[in-house]
Amino acid sequence: MGLVINHNLMAMTAARNFTRSYETLYRSTNRLSSGLRINSSADDAAGLAVSEIMRTEIAALNQGVRNAYDAQSLLQTADGALQVIDEKLIRMKELAEQAATGTYNSTQRQIMNNEFATMRSEITRIAEATRFNGVALLNGTISQYSGSANGLKIHFGPTNSAARDYYYINIGSATATALGINTLDISTQSGAQTALATIDDAVVSKDNIRADIGAYINRLSNTISQLSIQAENLQAAESRIRDVDVATEMTMFVNNQIKSQAAIAMLAQANTIPQLALTLIGG
Structure with a gap:
């Protein structure tokens, strides 16, 4: 890969990895704070449907x-x-x-x-x-x-x-x-x-x-x-x-937290790469 100034591909890659890690980190935070593995249909559509039927029947049985x-x-x-x-x-x-x-x-x-x-x-x-x-x-x-x-x-x-x-x-x-x-x-x-x-x-x-x-x-x-x-x-x-398995989800949370921190650090480093071109141009 050549040294270019129009596109910072390394920064783009680092930003993409950070976004993926951050989204997973957000999902883990949501699960740990709510205590639920399924907070919306996007988390597990089939599981949500089954659990809602069960919750309805549980409410009826309690009544x-x-x-x-x-x-x-x-x-x-x-x-x-x-x-x-x-x-x-x-x-x-x-x-x-x-x-x-x-x-x-x-x-x-x-x-x-x-x-x-x-x-x-x-x-x-x-x-x-x-x-x-x-x-x-x-x-x-x-x-x-x-x-x-x-x-x-x-x-x-x-x-x-x-x-x-x-x-x-x-x-x-x-x-x-x-x-x-x-x-x-x-x-x-x-x-x-x-x-x-x-x-x-x-x-x-x-x-x-x-x-x-x-x-x-x-x-x-x-x-x-x-x-x-x-x-x-x-x-x-x-x-x-x-419900969320707190032990498993906490492990994933720490893992994604580390990945997010590493992605931020690499993004900061990648943003300094184009400065090397100025060094060459400046002789």
């Missing part, structure tokens, strides 16, 4: 976990109300047992029956009043809130294409009418004796409702565990695609 927790709260609200109803039924059983014996007169039984009727009315009131976020739980109308006869739809999966993404919960009615105690009267000894067996049946009906609720709560706990594990594994996979 599904929250949905399942909300469903558990709903069921626990119903179970708490049924526990109070259980206390009322126990008191009604106690009053019926008391009125069934022959040592009380009709006036005393009427007093017992007044409390008995109050307990029965309170059971219906509790069943009608127990709600979660506006959803009536114990009056037998829970299905109407989902538009399905199967019950209240609990959705937790990322799609709506299969039964694995949701299931239904249904809670039986716990009103006095549904429990079969709405017509009981213990103002007479015979009525009190009849009420004993009927209340036992009501307790069984109430216990069946609570057993269903307990089964739903346990199933939701398993669902939450499975969804959490699935989201965790997807997050790990998304991290391997999108």
